[in-house]
Amino acid sequence: MLSKDIGIDLGTANVLIHVKGQGIVLNEPSVVAIDKNTNKVLAVGEEARRMVGRTPGNIIAIRPLKDGVIADFDITESMLKHFLTKLNVKGILSKPRILICCPTNITSVEQKAIREAAEKSGGKTIYLEEEPKVAAIGAGMDIFEPSGNMVVDIGGGTTDVAVLSMGSIVTASSIKMAGDNFDAEILSYIKKEYKLLIGERTAEDIKVNIGTVYPNGRNEEMDIRGRDMVTGLPRTMKVYSGEIEEALRESVAVIVQAAKNVLEQTPPELSADIIDRGVILTGGGALLHGMDQLLAEELKLPVLVAENPMDCVAIGTGIMLDNIEKLSKKKIK
Structure with missing residues (x-):
């Protein structure tokens, strides 16, 4: 089984994942609940969002992305891993190519953090694209x-x-x-x-x-x-x-x-x-x-x-995945 190309809208509030040929397959809040004592991840996404403001002292619900960039690297990685495992997008012998969107004026350090988080969560080749550009494509x-x-x-x-x-x-x-x-x-x-x-x-x-x-x-x-x-x-x-x-x-x-x-x-x-x-x-x-x-x-x-304003970036990643060969020139090394 071959792996699939995937596009990720790694948002501060929600993570949307588009799998080539399947459309948007995941739309969940960017929230992770962890046990403070053991650092164990207890819940991710919608399940964790329901816990925000309602947890006992040892459990905290964290939003690992702030202002469009990664604020907590390890937890972002855990969250992406969880979502990718849930979707079963990895092949037996190959890893998926991932296209991720980021804000226009983020620093090279912040770009590197996004790329590393995607690589560690199971991506082979990582492409970064600017969010407004992808949103415009997704809006038609x-x-x-x-x-x-x-x-x-x-x-x-x-x-x-x-x-x-x-x-x-x-x-x-x-x-x-x-x-x-x-x-x-x-x-x-x-x-x-x-x-x-x-x-x-x-x-x-x-x-x-x-x-x-x-x-x-x-x-x-x-x-x-x-x-x-x-x-x-x-x-x-x-x-x-x-x-x-x-x-x-x-x-x-x-x-x-x-x-x-x-x-x-x-x-x-x-x-x-x-x-x-x-x-x-x-x-x-x-x-x-x-x-x-x-x-x-x-x-x-x-x-x-736009017609589906919340989904524009994810739809845009899907369109760009269809033309991923053109993007390969712009891959961030």
Whole structure:
């Protein structure tokens, strides 16, 4: 049995794996639960995510990736090994070729860490590609033409903004402001305004269910539970969409500014193409209510959300695996 080529979207929030010929076969949270006393891995992925904030003292749920790069090498390796074993992608005599995506401005040391983690978890040849480029391909953009395409990929740890032409990135920016920061802002807003402590999972639920970044874009409410900071007892209260917009305003302004900076550095001919083609939004952050409206208003450009924004990078790796021979020239030694 031969091994299969696989593409990995190694995200701060989720890991998606695309196996050549099979499509996306895995989509699980990038979380690992370990026993602090023995350093033994107890759970990986969805099972470990359910433990976040709910474990006894000796068990900790770790997210080994931070801001799109590896923060804990050994645990990232264990997580990748677990996923690859689960998928059974190794051949009897051969190892799979792996294509992994990374943010645009990571250092060579961070690139090396990603490559080594993939090698140690069972990869033969490792290819690294820049995330916004792969996301643009996965969103169905033809980036190999001599015309400008702009993509804004809002993930869990980083937001990548890039203008692409002729199959390469012309101008790009990667900022450490994305989904995780939104959760943290909601958490601190509720702590400050209502003296109520909530967990990361609750903050994420608020963002998904009633959150918006467009003023007056949504008018919904939600009951949340947490610990009262004054009495120390559990308490339930209501939060509203308008408050979440207020909590996220500053964070979203950073993303808007990054997009403006990239546009300012873009050659005029490509800028003209972007007016025709619009900006494509990918990544989980693209699903945040009002993000497309806000960017369209601020950039004065049409902004479209990709069809499956969460899966764009993984779909893109699949398309690139079909042309892996062309990539071999760009393999990172």
